[in-house]
Amino acid sequence: MRDPGLVPIQGQDPCGLIHLPARKQAFACRAQHRRTCCTLIRDNEELDKGHSVPAKPTRNRKASAAEHPGRMQMADIARLAGVSTSTVSRALKGSKLVNDETRQRIEQIASQFHYTVNQLAMSLRSGTNRTIAVVVPYEKDRRQNFTDPFLHGMIGALADVLTERDYEMLLVRMEAGQLPSIGSLVDAGRTAGIILIGQWHHHDQLNTIADRHLPLVVWGAQLPQQRYHCVGGQNTVGGRLAGEHLLGQGCRSIAFLGDRDLPEVEQRYRGFTAALRKHGVKHDPALRKDIPFLAPDARRATLEWIDHGVVPDGLFAASDLLAMAAIGALRERGLDVPKDVLVVGYDDVDFAAHFHPSLTTVRQPVQLGAEAMVDTLLDLLGQTPAAHAPELPTQLIVRESSQRA
Amino acid sequence: MRDPGLVPIQGQDPCGLIHLPARKQAFACRAQHRRTCCTLIRDNEELDKGHSVPAKPTRNRKASAAEHPGRMQMADIARLAGVSTSTVSRALKGSKLVNDETRQRIEQIASQFHYTVNQLAMSLRSGTNRTIAVVVPYEKDRRQNFTDPFLHGMIGALADVLTERDYEMLLVRMEAGQLPSIGSLVDAGRTAGIILIGQWHHHDQLNTIADRHLPLVVWGAQLPQQRYHCVGGQNTVGGRLAGEHLLGQGCRSIAFLGDRDLPEVEQRYRGFTAALRKHGVKHDPALRKDIPFLAPDARRATLEWIDHGVVPDGLFAASDLLAMAAIGALRERGLDVPKDVLVVGYDDVDFAAHFHPSLTTVRQPVQLGAEAMVDTLLDLLGQTPAAHAPELPTQLIVRESSQRA
DNA sequence: TCGCCTTTTGCAATCGATTGCAATTTGCGA
DNA sequence: TCGCAAATTGCAATCGATTGCAAAAGGCGA
Structure with missing residues (x-):
């Protein structure tokens, strides 16, 4: 047979x-x-x-x-x-x-x-894997974090850069608490490497993950004792630029919005206060509120200030989203931007220029950042010892919201 | 041995x-x-x-x-x-x-x-695959399409729904011209199914793909002779609501912004003009401009109208992004919204409420849409003959931009 | 026609898991 | 102590490709 x-x-x-x-x-x-x-x-x-x-x-x-x-x-x-x-x-x-x-x-x-x-x-x-995981953590009970336009810009830029490099992008939403488990994306052979957007409060956990030598790149602030690869903007410089600009416009009592518990925000605040100090101004703790990157919180915080008789002549927000929401709140209480209060945001999201008033802001190098993250990651994958990416340049974009004229 | x-x-x-x-x-x-x-x-x-x-x-x-x-x-x-x-x-x-x-x-x-x-x-x-491709096409020479906040909302919602259903999401950016090749995502066993956001002008190509019985669900407009599964909002109703509302506010010369070449926009326009007709108003072709979903185009188009002496008393835009950009342009020419011109957008993106003036708009059922798309797709995968999803309900959200008071 | 060197092609092992069936172990009543 | 059923475990084929090596085919000069 x-x-x-x-x-x-x-x-x-x-x-x-x-x-x-x-x-x-x-x-x-x-x-x-x-x-x-x-x-x-x-x-x-x-x-x-x-x-x-x-x-x-x-x-x-x-x-x-x-x-x-x-x-x-x-x-x-x-x-x-x-x-x-x-x-x-x-x-x-x-x-x-x-x-x-x-x-x-x-x-x-x-x-x-x-x-x-x-x-x-x-x-x-063949042991090849051309998929990269882009992880966007969210805090429990507030999924809305994803709505921040900065994230969208970054994700779009990453998608484009990865596509250009002939890689595919797995978009992963993950509760921040589960962050320690992102390693499994690589352990399971699911993806070749991981790009994490947002280091949040997880510095130590990230260090732990890095110690396993997983291909991981994080968007965030450079911190001491950082063993994971991290790319980010010059937050301190950004904060300083914002501070100097507002001072230059004559502001003396400048409010700050943003959660200083997050390393990036903390650095922005530090640069900001450093600028103030240089001009002999001490930042009044009453003029800052630690709020997450959510519009409703910014509105509430701003209203609280005003309703308690605290009326700043300037406002620096840790993100454009917060700045725009704050402007709305000021307007609700009859205060005009830029006539009564000058405002500076952070990120320079796409929409900042179309806002009314158009928003003065510190531009984050999104495109550059996406490229740097991808390249760093690909270096890691290629065994090339990735050059530790420096902080990327940051730039003040002056528009209507911060000019009295 | x-x-x-x-x-x-x-x-x-x-x-x-x-x-x-x-x-x-x-x-x-x-x-x-x-x-x-x-x-x-x-x-x-x-x-x-x-x-x-x-x-x-x-x-x-x-x-x-x-x-x-x-x-x-x-x-x-x-x-x-x-x-x-x-x-x-x-x-x-x-x-x-x-x-x-x-x-x-x-x-x-x-x-x-x-x-x-x-x-x-x-x-x-085991022949199991729990990855779904979410494809976001862009037109050559204008990558910026990705910046439309509506897309972000939809992607975020999809990411959440997919995660909930225990699926993973592969985000694919693709030049619109290559759309016919999306089938390879499934052919290659890379993903179990495809969700396509934006049918654009590709009705026929999508039909061709559908004929191969690939698991595909599209966000867009219901069209005659549609052989692919499609989920979308009630665009005609949305257009009608916008039209009726503006008429109710006393507008008679209403401009329209949006590319009627796209089925969704065409339907919105049709509903809009139907509302006008019912009130005995004929829409003046000079009062419409077919522009893509890009802010700069909206600005330019609006400026052109005004500079040519065409000053409408109302404006209906096919997306919030266009509406906001148009408002900026009107303001540039000294026209106030809502004092001089009433404006209605479409989508109700996150930011519409925070804009100044806050934007009246037709809300797209993003969350519902994401769920419907995912469920339809999973039905297809499970051999369950997917109930042809109906058009999802649409709703007018009235805010400042369309009220003279 | 023969031998040798290229070009092409095929064989079979392999990647890292899953799973039907068979084999082994265990438990328990007689 | 024996036998049978139930509970565990292992064997080996399989998923759909890739690739080193060996074999076959083709070309060419003598």
């Missing part, structure tokens, strides 16, 4: 036989779901019947076929082209080991059947 | 031998990169040396090891726990076929070594 794995193929083979693992019984089952375009295979099947003994059933094939009905695979293409899978594999990845004519035939068949090499199998076998 | 595949393991086995494929020579190579936590394995290795004959080198292992230095795998855990990989596999996925005691030991070892089942191998073998 002939080996059921032996399947006759026309042409090419002198003895009419090429040893090719038959697709076995599964065909019968898969045929039900087969798309119209697959007639060609069926014809081929017909041809086979005359010669070969029906192969014995395979165990798991059926279940799998039920899930991915009729998905083509390399063996199908190989059979149609009358070659082995080795050749198909090589042809489709452009190896010069394959005859041009053969390659063209294979490519033609593949495209005709919408065949694309199975990435899972490919990654598994 | 003993089979090199036979490796001695202490305990459990009466004869001191369990047939377990050894990790072979790769160990030597991988050991270099091994993380500190792996001492336990080395000890185990030491033990082995005494008994077993060095296994012959494996070909590809080295290369792979170089890429994923020291990644644990199931065989390692099995060896450490003194069981087979079958048992480890079952234990880690909570099968009740495993003794509790054994499971606990295995779990303990796995967590100690940060071991996580390799998702690629798992997906490949």
Whole structure:
């Protein structure tokens, strides 16, 4: 009895036989779901019947076929082209080991059947993985963090840079408390590396993760004893620029909005107060409120100030979102920006220029940042000892909200 | 000579031998990169040396090891726990076929070594795939489309819904021209299904893709002869609501901003003009401009109107972004909103309420939409014939920008 | 026609898991 | 103490590709 794995193929083979693992019984089952375009295979099947003994059933094939009905695979293409899978594999990845004519035939068949090499199998076998996880943590009970336009800008920039580098982006939302477990994204071979946007209060946990030498890059502030790779803007400089500008406009009693518990905000505040000090102004603790990056909080905080008789002549917010919300609140109480209060935000989100009044703000180097993060990460993956990325330059963009004229 | 595949393991086995494929020579190579936590394995290795004959080198292992230095795998855990990989596999996925005691030991070892089942191998073998591609097309030469806040809201909502359903999200940016190739995301086994945000002008191409029965759900407008699954808001109703509201506020010469080439916008415009007609008003073609969803275009278009002496008393924009940019332009020319011109936007993006003046707008059911898209897609994946999702309800949110008071 | 050197192609092991079936162990009643 | 059923565990095939090595085919000069 002939080996059921032996399947006759026309042409090419002198003895009419090429040893090719038959697709076995599964065909019968898969045929039900087969798309119209697959007639060609069926014809081929017909041809086979005359010669070969029906192969014995395979165990798991059926279940799998039920899930991915009729998905083509390399063996199908190989059979149609009358070659082995080795050749198909090589042809489709452009190896010069394959005859041009053969390659063209294979490519033609593949495209005709919408065949694309199975990435899972490919990654598994070749050990390559071109997916990067971009993790955006949120604090429990306030999912809204994701609404911050800065995040969107950053995610968009990352998506573009990764696409350019021919990587794919897995967007992961994760509760901040579970941060220590991000390592599993890499441990599971799911992604090649991780970009984390927002270090929050998790400095120590990040250090722990870094100690496992996972490919990880964080957007945030440079901190002492930082063992993870971190990219960010010059927060202290940004804070100083904002402070100096407001002082230069004649402000003396400047309010600050932002959660100094976050390293980035803390640095911005530090730069800001340093500027004040240089001009002999001490920052009144009553003029700062530690609020998260959420518009409603900014509004509430601003209203509270005013309702308690605290009316600053300037306001520096740790993000544009906060600044805009604060401006709204000021207006609610009849205070005009920039006539009564000058305001400076942080980030220079897309919309800052279209706001009314257009918003003076410290521009974060989003594009540069995205590139730096991706490049640092790819260096890590390539074993190249990543040059520790410096803080990226920051710049004050002066618009209407901070000019009395 | 003993089979090199036979490796001695202490305990459990009466004869001191369990047939377990050894990790072979790769160990030597991988050991270099091994993380500190792996001492336990080395000890185990030491033990082995005494008994077993060095296994012959494996070909590809080295290369792979170089890429994923020291990644644990199931065989390692099995060896450490003194069981087979079958048992480890079952234990880690909570099968009740495993003794509790054994499971606990295995779990303990796995967590100690940060071991996580390799998702690629798992997906490949078991045919499961819990990744969904969310595709956001952009038009060539204007990447900025991604900056539209509506998109961000939708992506955020999708991310949350998918996470909730225990799926992962692959965010794909793609040039609109390449849209016909999105099928490869599924063909390659990369993702289980596709959610496409923005049907743009690609109705026919989407139909073609749908004919291949790929799991695809699109956010957009319901169109005649639509063979792909599509979820969207009631655009005609939305347009009508906006029109009626502006008419009710006394407007008679209402400008329209938005690219009617896009089905959604076209429907909004149709509803809008229908409302006008009902009140005996015919929409003056001079009062509409087909511009893309980009702020600068809205500004330019608005300025052009005014500079050509066309000053409407109302304005309906196909998105909040356009509305806000238009308001800025009006202000530039000394026109106040809502004193001189009433404005209604579309989407109700997060920021609409914080804008000045706060923006009257037609709310898109983003959360509902995200849920509907995901559920429709999962139905498709589960072979459940997805109930064709109806158009989702739309609602006018009246704020300052459209009220003269 | 023969031998040797390129070009092409195929074989079979491998990536790291899952799972049907068979084998082993354990428990328990007779 | 024996036998049978239930509870555990292991074997080996399999998912769909990649790739080192060896074999086959083709070209060419003698």
